[in-house]
Amino acid sequence: MTADGQRQNSRVLSGVHFMLGNYATVEGALAAGCDFFAGYPITPANEISERMAERLPQVGGKFIQGEDELCSIYAIAAASLAGAKAMTATASAGYNYYQEGIEYAVAVEAPCVIVNVQRCRGENFATQADIMQMRWGAAGDHEMIVLAPSSVQELFDYTVRAFNLAEQFRNPVIVASETTIALMRERLEIPGADRIPVLNRKYTDLGPDKYKTFDAPENGVPDFSPLGKGYHGLYTINPHDIDGSIEWDPIVYEKLYKRITGKISENEHIISHTESFQLDDADIALVTYGSEVRPTLDAMELARNSGLKVGVLKLGTVWPVPETRIREVAKQMKAVITVEMSIGKYAGEVERVVAGRCVTARATKNRGIGHTAEEILEVIKGVRA
Amino acid sequence: MKTLNIGICGFGGQGVILSAVILGTTVVTKRNMYAVQTQSYGSEARGGQCQSELVISEGPINSPTADKKDILIALSQPSLERYLPTLKAGGILIVDPKTVTEIPTDVKVVQVSATDTAVNLGNRIAANMVLLGFIQAATNLFSIEELLDVVKDYVPARFIDLNLAAVHAGVELAKSYGGTF
């Protein structure tokens, strides 16, 4: 028996649930085929580990409570190379430790999913303060795919999507969860297993004599080879040639990281995901992500009720920045307001992309609780004036 | 009904959170409605006080919490004092006279003798189930059968009979109160 009244133990719990956000994250992972999880205790991500510990053995997967976060992140990177669909979960302070493992997973192109339940420093209050760390935390050249769910339903949906993107692009994918939604119970509809799209990595058709571990087209993704089958792959963080060899060559190095970053940055149109609300006739766009989407939509209604033409651009993907869509929207607006729960971080990205096409402003709040619709409305009115 | 905002507050161990979770599960899984349940956490939750919020709606819910509650259920004197300001003007305050001694007179108050009823049934821990039964009968948001079905899923097997009896007792209390809100 699992918590919250579920007594099923199949991989996909199809049906309507009233579920905790952290549990929905786990169910999304399982529906996407996750069969390996390693994590280290930290609040408010513990319900993810606890439910994984209960659910993974039911579906033939492996659960490990690592001795620390470093153990967790490296265990999932290596399990991924061994063929697993692997995930870990932590909260802000724990996410710090993951940076070196993320650097490794980027370099050897190990697909994996990392859930970061953002919390205030030393406290379990709500924040979106790690939005830049999730993009830039690891050393060296990398692009990162970061998804920002805004509800329990999206914790499920986006975690499925995170696994698919990881498999497709051979890169770590981060689910930017938040205290707000992780500890919230909400309606969750899990579709039938046949209606959940699941992507799996491509294995090489070549034999060990012809196969090269990191051979891939420009901005493309190399095919996998199985471990322990004579492919003698060398998965090193050191600069490596397409056959894995590590003699330093500046041209090889530059080419490697042009491809590893290009496979994401040049595919922004495939990866990025946004939703638009009443933008067609709007002259003010509220750009937001994660749990802040919720009061922002309410603020839009309040503004519309008082005659202001306001729309919302919700960023389901925060990294790579959905630049094409933000630019399109900015062209049609008099003002773009970024709404976020921090001292104002992602706003800088939005303003960079808007690049003077219209006025920009920020609604920021860093008090351990999200905006109210009324607070956002005040900012809208200020910009309007 | 557009949305209904409910707050439940009391001491840890009174079933504050479980009650909100059971209500939410019932409306979502049995009535195909929408609900969001949140609770106080972090240092806010220390000192033994506990608070849970539930927003119920026929459609998707944006802001997960509401400044003002339509119904506030207070199960202890300190939590009542702390959360009474969140009760909407014209909202309903539900208290257990056993655990709340200073009952406000300037709001609409419904007294439910949940603790005494549970004690008569054999265990005071079932007081929250008495309240759930009361709310079922007073709101008609869902049927008693639907509520009982969910309660069975959430309570330990050895306490099922006690809890189901407590729900029924709560329904009876609502009848004597005089029907729906």
Place this chain on the structure above:
Amino acid sequence: MSQMINAQRRHIRYGKLPHFFCPGCGDGQVLNFFLRAIDELGMNLEDMVAIGGVGCTARIPVYLNTDTLHGVHGRTLPWAMGIKLHKPEIPVVIFAGDGDAASIGGNHLIHAARRNLDVTMIVVNNLNFAMTGGQVAPTTPAKFVTMTTPYGSGEPPFDICEVALAAGATHVSRSTTSRGPQTIKAIKKGLQHRGFSLVEIISQCPTHFGRYALGSGKPEVNIEFIDDNSVTIAEAKNMTKDELRGKFVIGEFIDEQKPVFAGSSVYEVEE
């Protein structure tokens, strides 16, 4: 005169040599000992995963015709755990220096030993951080000079085998590079062991430990230092604690069978 080709060269990735180890370094010997052990056991490198972290010893698996993970300091055991739990049938061998195993990776070592993770960990202990230029390591004998202990180390050293034993390792042995046949045998036993096996090999680093700590870059001076301070387990039994200070106790400390690690949450926990 034609050059002698070592028969083990067929095990080398793409046949690529020379390796990058300094002349006189013990890592070349350990590479050789390991390949001899593989051949004598009839094991196939192509079935295996070899893991190296960062450091001189960590380069050994880079030369092997295995699947290899390499290049992050101290995380060899978490990698091994990820692979062994997902694919328990793949033999995993780790090559770690004393910095990798006992300093940055010390916490992982304790817990892998405690869990009885089914891997073979070959620790080449050259008593200092060599790749970075000869800094003090947790294994550097007390009072010896290194690049970061110019007046002699003020730290007592750490006995890797004792730590593994205390943490619950099921196979632990120590040898030295000067004892070829014994070291090959120790590696073979480590590879055959089901469960966590730690094979420590005390090794010379003439370039750094030799020059700074012993005042000579000659490999034989470093090897003599190790030999002069080595005692067998049998000899150690008759020595006092004071007499054993600064000595390398050589031999097999434990060899026992216990259930191997299969995950923190498993349906059936073995008694």
